[in-house]
Amino acid sequence: MTELNLRQVRAFLAVAEHGSITKGASSLNKSQTSITKTIHDFETSLGFKLFKRTPRGVQLTAHGTAFYPKTLAADQQF
Numbered sequence: 001m002t003e004l005n006l007r008q009v010r011a012f013l014a015v016a017e018h019g020s021i022t023k024g025a026s027s028l029n030k031s032q033t034s035i036t037k038t039i040h041d042f043e044t045s046l047g048f049k050l051f052k053r054t055p056r057g058v059q060l061t062a063h064g065t066a067f068y069p070k071t072l073a074a075d076q077q078f
Contacts, residue, residue, distance in 0.1 A: 006078060008042035009071045011035050012050060016068055020057040 015024035015035065025035040043049050050064035060068065 004071070004074050005042070005045075006075070008038055008045075009075050011038040012042060012064075012071055013068075013075055015039060015051065015058060016060055016064065019059070023057075 010028065011024065011030075014027050015021050018024045018027060021035050021039070022032050025032045028035070039050065043051075046063075046067075048063040049061050050067060051058040052061050
């Protein structure tokens with residue numbers, strides 16, 4: 001089992017809530033490049049994609065939708 005990294009969790013939640021990597025990055029005062037890399041690293045460590053990239057932003061995959069409540073609960077513990 002992969003340990004959750006708080007930085008990755010918060011990046012995932014911000015992007016999921018805003019539906020956009022750019023808007024998620026802005027809400028965290030981070031660069032879009034930084035958030036893109038963080039999400040990529042998170043997906044790699046988990047072994048599945050969290051988002052489907054589209055021209056209009058991002059959408060949660062089935063895995064991302066299932067994972068969202070777990071990451072929300074983990075973030076609330078901090």
